[in-house]
Amino acid sequence: MAYAIPEENYDLLETVREFAQKEIKEQCKEYDVSGEFPKEIYDAAIEMGLHTLEIPEEYGGMGLDKVTVAALIEQIGIADAGFGTTFAATGLAYKAVLAAGNEEQKQRCADILTETGFAAFCLTEPMAGSDAANSKTTAVKDGDEYILNGRKCFITNAGVAGFYVVTAMTDKTKGTKGMSAFIVEDGTPGLSVGNHENKMGIRCSTTADVVFEDCRIPASNLIGEEGQGYKIAMITLDMARPYMGCVAVGIAQRAIDEAIAYMKERVQFGKPIAANQGLQFKLADMQIKCETARQMVAHAVSLQETDKKYSMESSIAKAYAGDVAMECASEAIQIFGGYGFSREYPVEKLLRDAKIFQIFEGTNEIQKIVIANNLLR
Amino acid sequence: MEILVCVKQVPDDSVEITLDKSTGMPALDKVAVITNAFDGYALEMATRFKEAHGGNITVVSVGPEKARDTLRNCCSVGANAAYLVNDAACENSDTYGTAYALSKAVAKIEAEKGVKFDIIFCGKETTDYTSSQVGPMLAEIMDIPQVTNIIALDPAEGGLSVKQETEEGYNMVDVATPCVVTVTKPSYDPRYPTMKSKMAARKVQIPDITAADMGADASLMGEAGAKCKVVKVFEPAKKEAGVKIKEETVEETVAKAVAMMSDAKVF
Amino acid sequence: MILVYIETAEGKAKNVGLEMINAAKALTDKVAAVVVGAADEAVKQAASYGADEVITVNYEGYNTDAYCYIFKALVEKYSPEAVFVGGTLDGKDFAPRLAAKLGAGCVTDVVGTKKEDGKVVYTCPVYGGTVLNDMVVESPVAVAIIRSGAFKKADPLDAAANVVAEEISVPAEELKTKIAETVKEISETVNLEEAEVIVSGGRGMGAAENFALLNELADLLGGVVGATRAPIESGWISRAHQIGQSGKIVAPKLYIACGISGATQHVSGMIGSDYIVAINKDEDAPIFDIANVGIVGNVLDVIPLMIEEIKKAKA
Numbered sequence: 017m018a019y020a021i022p023e024e025n026y027d028l029l030e031t032v033r034e035f036a037q038k039e040i041k042e043q044c045k046e047y048d049v050s051g052e053f054p055k056e057i058y059d060a061a062i063e064m065g066l067h068t069l070e071i072p073e074e075y076g077g078m079g080l081d082k083v084t085v086a087a088l089i090e091q092i093g094i095a096d097a098g099f100g101t102t103f104a105a106t107g108l109a110y111k112a113v114l115a116a117g118n119e120e121q122k123q124r125c126a127d128i129l130t131e132t133g134f135a136a137f138c139l140t141e142p143m144a145g146s147d148a149a150n151s152k153t154t155a156v157k158d159g160d161e162y163i164l165n166g167r168k169c170f171i172t173n174a175g176v177a178g179f180y181v182v183t184a185m186t187d188k189t190k191g192t193k194g195m196s197a198f199i200v201e202d203g204t205p206g207l208s209v210g211n212h213e214n215k216m217g218i219r220c221s222t223t224a225d226v227v228f229e230d231c232r233i234p235a236s237n238l239i240g241e242e243g244q245g246y247k248i249a250m251i252t253l254d255m256a257r258p259y260m261g262c263v264a265v266g267i268a269q270r271a272i273d274e275a276i277a278y279m280k281e282r283v284q285f286g287k288p289i290a291a292n293q294g295l296q297f298k299l300a301d302m303q304i305k306c307e308t309a310r311q312m313v314a315h316a317v318s319l320q321e322t323d324k325k326y327s328m329e330s331s332i333a334k335a336y337a338g339d340v341a342m343e344c345a346s347e348a349i350q351i352f353g354g355y356g357f358s359r360e361y362p363v364e365k366l367l368r369d370a371k372i373f374q375i376f377e378g379t380n381e382i383q384k385i386v387i388a389n390n391l392l393r
Numbered sequence: 394m395e396i397l398v399c400v401k402q403v404p405d406d407s408v409e410i411t412l413d414k415s416t417g418m419p420a421l422d423k424v425a426v427i428t429n430a431f432d433g434y435a436l437e438m439a440t441r442f443k444e445a446h447g448g449n450i451t452v453v454s455v456g457p458e459k460a461r462d463t464l465r466n467c468c469s470v471g472a473n474a475a476y477l478v479n480d481a482a483c484e485n486s487d488t489y490g491t492a493y494a495l496s497k498a499v500a501k502i503e504a505e506k507g508v509k510f511d512i513i514f515c516g517k518e519t520t521d522y523t524s525s526q527v528g529p530m531l532a533e534i535m536d537i538p539q540v541t542n543i544i545a546l547d548p549a550e551g552g553l554s555v556k557q558e559t560e561e562g563y564n565m566v567d568v569a570t571p572c573v574v575t576v577t578k579p580s581y582d583p584r585y586p587t588m589k590s591k592m593a594a595r596k597v598q599i600p601d602i603t604a605a606d607m608g609a610d611a612s613l614m615g616e617a618g619a620k621c622k623v624v625k626v627f628e629p630a631k632k633e634a635g636v637k638i639k640e641e642t643v644e645e646t647v648a649k650a651v652a653m654m655s656d657a658k659v660f
Numbered sequence: 661m662i663l664v665y666i667e668t669a670e671g672k673a674k675n676v677g678l679e680m681i682n683a684a685k686a687l688t689d690k691v692a693a694v695v696v697g698a699a700d701e702a703v704k705q706a707a708s709y710g711a712d713e714v715i716t717v718n719y720e721g722y723n724t725d726a727y728c729y730i731f732k733a734l735v736e737k738y739s740p741e742a743v744f745v746g747g748t749l750d751g752k753d754f755a756p757r758l759a760a761k762l763g764a765g766c767v768t769d770v771v772g773t774k775k776e777d778g779k780v781v782y783t784c785p786v787y788g789g790t791v792l793n794d795m796v797v798e799s800p801v802a803v804a805i806i807r808s809g810a811f812k813k814a815d816p817l818d819a820a821a822n823v824v825a826e827e828i829s830v831p832a833e834e835l836k837t838k839i840a841e842t843v844k845e846i847s848e849t850v851n852l853e854e855a856e857v858i859v860s861g862g863r864g865m866g867a868a869e870n871f872a873l874l875n876e877l878a879d880l881l882g883g884v885v886g887a888t889r890a891p892i893e894s895g896w897i898s899r900a901h902q903i904g905q906s907g908k909i910v911a912p913k914l915y916i917a918c919g920i921s922g923a924t925q926h927v928s929g930m931i932g933s934d935y936i937v938a939i940n941k942d943e944d945a946p947i948f949d950i951a952n953v954g955i956v957g958n959v960l961d962v963i964p965l966m967i968e969e970i971k972k973a974k975a
Contacts (some may be wrong), residue, residue: 027591028588521787523769524756560848562746566840572836622796624794626792626794651969652973
């Protein structure tokens with residue numbers, strides 16, 4: 017029923033579980049309605065250090081093993097998937113620096129992240145979604161600076177991030193090989209945040225356009241070398257996908273938890289509906305899916321941890337967990353019947369929250385392309 | 394200042410505890426154990442006091458081996474050191490036996506650390522037995538002043554100025570140190586541990602203290618030493634549920650309910 | 661003999677003291693009520709509610725150490741089998757310390773007493789009231805802290821008090837604490853313990869302004885307004901109104917629970933009510949398990965209609 021994490025880390029799991037259950041779960045309902053960013057709750061989570069789980073110890077973070085990180089993020093996801101997404105998206109941006117940055121960048125970004133709590137990864141553009149290579153944002157070298165121009169969209173943590181990892185074309189003629197990756201610190205002139213999206217789900221996370229207008233950054237903010245941006249982005253996404261998977265597993269687990277509670281409590285035909293074998297089978301199917309998705313996440317991050325190939329497994333974990341989240345949320349609503357459709361009850365939110373997990377950080381169709389490419393190469 | 398906080402590990406008070414049908418005793422096996430809520434408030438108040446005025450916080454518990462987890466948790470939210478009074482002789486003590494054991498532990502810890510505690514914090518009561526006796530009894534055994542039901546405290550000349558909650562407001566009480574204070578719910582909640590403080594607390598050594606270590610008279614503790622004995626454990630008679638009314642319209646529902654109340658002559 | 665401490669407020673006895681006289685009478689041959697400080701009315705009340713004797717002690721104000729000193733002196737002089745103290749803040753403050761001073765066993769939150777094989781058995785709730793312990797005290801004198809509202813007062817008789825005035829001077833060095841200032845923040849007096857009707861609100865009331873509905877209903881029924889912990893913590897109403905494990909324990913003739921789910925914390929404070937009406941939109945709310953009449957519906961719709969219906973019924 018859980019990730020097999022090192023024995024000593026159960027104290028962390030319990031702490032995060034308690035915080036998520038007591039401080040996030042109920043409180044986020046209100047923010048789900050208003051669409052406001054629950055700043056105070058995030059501040060409390062940051063006070064606890066939930067944004068530093070993946071920062072290596074040498075850069076001042078917790079340096080936890082990847083399975084433990086997944087287990088902790090799942091706990092947040094159980095309480096609220098938007099909340100979990102925020103932390104997973106922060107991890108995504110920092111992973112790009114970890115994957116390809118130099119020592120100075122790794123330390124600097126760790127310091128910024130520790131201080132501000134959030135980071136953002138900016139790849140998607142209005143005309144470059146799945147087709148990331150069709151990027152229009154440009155970076156032009158000017159002495160020891162780059163000048164960035166363009167617009168990124170659907171950026172999680174836009175407006176709250178301490179730094180942004182941004183892909184931009186340094187040589188349009190070379191296609192994906194002309195793309196480079198940069199660190200842009202919050203407060204840099206020319207960096208601004210556009211309209212916030214009014215989203216269907218994960219409404220406790222913040223999503224907006226990020227706009228660059230003659231945004232000058234030091235040349236030392238280039239991650240890796242010119243032309244490596246696309247490759248860095250793909251590696252980063254491979255690394256990060258399982259963590260979105262674990263938030264999706266959190267949704268599925270929540271759907272199961274809510275279904276169990278309701279099945280025991282709801283009486284029809286003179287007995288709790290949990291006595292109905294048809295519903296028991298539904299519940300068992302949800303559990304089979306949820307647990308296999310969780311273990312796929314664990315497998316993908318374990319491969320990463322032990323320096324084995326993990327690209328295909330990351331895609332499987334993310335795509336499968338996204339589907340499972342949708343299925344479990346939908347089945348939970350079915351078990352709740354009419355009440356499941358009501359916003360007074362907790363399960364309709366799960367379905368709204370789940371959908372994006374089949375879409376962002378590469379749609380499930382893109383994941384299947386990654387999987388097929390791995391098989392056929 | 395040197396601060397001691399007395400804590401107890403109790404069954405989770407958000408879980409309804411009933412009797413085990415086979416043993417006739419409270420079924421506690423499947424109930425998680427937590428720090429007594431009022432002890433948590435006491436530790437938070439002590440930690441805020443330490444942060445404002447300096448000092449050290451030691452936590453102590455009289456309890457079984459498992460209570461070590463609670464002490465370790467305390468070390469992740471403000472305590473600098475912890476001791477566990479862990480001796481079969483203390484099992485099933487009544488409130489006096491527990492207060493006596495704590496008084497002996499205080500002397501032992503003071504001798505070991507070479508300090509004198511200025512303030513001893515207790516929760517105003519535990520959520521399991523709600524006796525609210527141990528703090529005042531400890532103060533009496535140690536022959537030091539007590540202030541119960543406090544919500545704040547500050548250093549003052551010669552001791553402390555303590556805010557004691559009353560029915561209608563509060564008292565400001567002057568008290569010399571050393572003293573015992575018992576804490577009720579203040580306006581804030583206990584902090585959460587951070588990931589870092591949690592990991593640091595893993596490394597804290599929590600020494601055991603036995604009855605012999607602290608020179609305690611075993612005949613005053615445990616079941617044999619208890620002045621109060623439990624002779625029967627039972628569940629209160631269940632109140633029968635009456636009728637639940639849900640008619641087509643709220644008007645009909647209310648009319649029916651009020652008619653029933655009227656028939657029962659309750660107004 | 662049992663000594664019963666009669667706590668007073670503005671010269672009058674608090675209910676719990678008078679209730680304890682009745683409880684003690686069933687257990688012993690002689691009940692001596694103890695009134696500390698000038699309170700003629702309380703002395704009269706103690707006599708009329710059944711005390712065989714009233715001991716007055718000339719000490720004004722409350723101090724933990726002074727009270728311990730006074731009651732120790734009384735115990736040494738009268739050798740009672742027990743001292744009964746009401747479960748008020750002051751009672752819970754000094755009684756355990758007195759017990760430690762006397763080497764006496766102490767029981768708290770007593771909700772029932774009986775005599776078995778010559779011994780007094782005290783019934784005390786544990787685990788928030790879901791379990792009861794019967795306890796016996798094996799010391800020459802017992803200190804029992806009695807829960808307010810757990811026992812009924814006797815019917816008052818026109819009895820003259822047999823008053824014994826004790827002169828006890830508390831040495832100054834006994835006093836270890838000093839109350840420098842007493843501040844009244846809560847001006848309203850809410851007599852929950854003595855109310856015959858209580859209309860109580862929980863989280864489901866939704867907002868502070870909705871408590872006006874409860875006031876209206878309570879006024880109509882000649883009752884007072886109570887609350888669970890959630891509305892108090894949200895600042896909708898003062899803590900003087902709190903009912904439950906961490907508030908007042910009440911036992912009115914009619915208790916109307918509005919938007920209250922029925923957590924043990926609260927239920928243990930009102931389960932002794934004679935007739936319980938519960939209003940909650942959640943038909944599975946545990947409060948319905950203990951209600952005589954359960955109304956499934958939104959409190960804000962139900963209460964105004966209920967006020968109208970009761971007015972009609974009363975007319």
